[in-house]
Amino acid sequence: MKKKTPIMKLLSSLQYFGLILGCLYVVHSQTIQDSCITSILPNVYAQIPFDTSSLTCFNVWPSENFLLRYSQAGPSLWSFVLSAPNTNSYVAMGFSPNGGMVGSSAIVGWLVGGSSATMKRYYLGGKTPNQVVVDQGNLRVFQNSSAIVSFSSRMYIAFQLVIDQPSQQLVYAVGGNSNQAPSPSSYQLTVHRNQITVSFNYDSGQGSQVSAPYSNLKRVHGILNAVGWGGLILIGAMIARYTRHLGSKWFYAHACIQTLGFILGLSGVVAGLILNDRIDVNVAKHKAIGIVIITLGCLQILAILIRPSTDSKRRKFWNWYHHNVGRLLIVLAVFNVFYGINLANAGSDWNVPYGVFIGIIVTVALSLELRSLTED
Numbered sequence: 001m002k003k004k005t006p007i008m009k010l011l012s013s014l015q016y017f018g019l020i021l022g023c024l025y026v027v028h029s030q031t032i033q034d035s036c037i038t039s040i041l042p043n044v045y046a047q048i049p050f051d052t053s054s055l056t057c058f059n060v061w062p063s064e065n066f067l068l069r070y071s072q073a074g075p076s077l078w079s080f081v082l083s084a085p086n087t088n089s090y091v092a093m094g095f096s097p098n099g100g101m102v103g104s105s106a107i108v109g110w111l112v113g114g115s116s117a118t119m120k121r122y123y124l125g126g127k128t129p130n131q132v133v134v135d136q137g138n139l140r141v142f143q144n145s146s147a148i149v150s151f152s153s154r155m156y157i158a159f160q161l162v163i164d165q166p167s168q169q170l171v172y173a174v175g176g177n178s179n180q181a182p183s184p185s186s187y188q189l190t191v192h193r194n195q196i197t198v199s200f201n202y203d204s205g206q207g208s209q210v211s212a213p214y215s216n217l218k219r220v221h222g223i224l225n226a227v228g229w230g231g232l233i234l235i236g237a238m239i240a241r242y243t244r245h246l247g248s249k250w251f252y253a254h255a256c257i258q259t260l261g262f263i264l265g266l267s268g269v270v271a272g273l274i275l276n277d278r279i280d281v282n283v284a285k286h287k288a289i290g291i292v293i294i295t296l297g298c299l300q301i302l303a304i305l306i307r308p309s310t311d312s313k314r315r316k317f318w319n320w321y322h323h324n325v326g327r328l329l330i331v332l333a334v335f336n337v338f339y340g341i342n343l344a345n346a347g348s349d350w351n352v353p354y355g356v357f358i359g360i361i362v363t364v365a366l367s368l369e370l371r372s373l374t375e376d
Helices: 006-031 215-242 249-278 284-305 315-343 348-375
Strands: 056-061 066-074 077-085 091-096 105-112 116-124 132-134 147-151 154-162 169-175 192-201 206-210
Touching (some): 056 169, 077 105, 116 147, 215 249, 215 284, 215 315, 249 284, 315 348
Antiparallel strands (some): 056 066, 192 206
């Protein structure tokens, strides 16, 4: 057997070293995380049908890890590459005329099983699925410029728009259910899991989150109804039921708290009607329940004005009416507060505090009810 020379040993060592570096590169390329610090990976931009060498990058949605790369490719041509985690649901990027989702046109893409890729244009005419229309909108996608690339558990949606200046109000959304992409039969989108609007400056490459339209009015509407119908009315009812041993004081306390609750609740309903007139959103059930609640509240006010004396034969019928209408109002009010929180996608920030309040009210009411039973 021929003995290896020092040069042959060196070459052999370099081969092994190169093999190790190659393996490390393969492992690294499969686990590398996308960020704006690095350019698009070579095996990603090789599959994008336009030049990506001069794209500007911005982290448009840090909580969802959405990265937007863009550049002006011509006088009326803009290039975009949106990078997002692949959850096998859809990812949407909309161009809004007013900062809201309704009225915007969007590019939506998704991957099924990491291989089957689909990209569609949508017009967001409303917030219900049947108002989100496929293959509509005012976006003109440059011919043969779109692509979806999957790499390292991320999805890259690339496209070019024929437009002089894209809207600076960009809307981003992520699909509601993992492993549930739109069906090829209708391409109807399910309700998104999360959404954000970003005001974007293409010259500086910077953006800032935009509050949802009329967000302050929405907050006022929710607080007034939760405190009025869903809070004070409950407390006032408990005072009437469990503090009669205090003499006439219970009546004045009950009347004052219920009146304040009615005024706040009425203000909340008015705010809701104004809000419904200004934004295009389907809240017909929530609105209908609110109208029933305020009607019951008005009936309770009228009942006070015609309240018979305690020794009247009609008093027992009045008591039955007053108590049961009040109970129905309370049930509908609590339900509608939770329903409104759900419609607003307010989440645990509202659900938890109000749920804790209702839990305390129920616990106190049960304790007082058991106490009154034992005393009898």
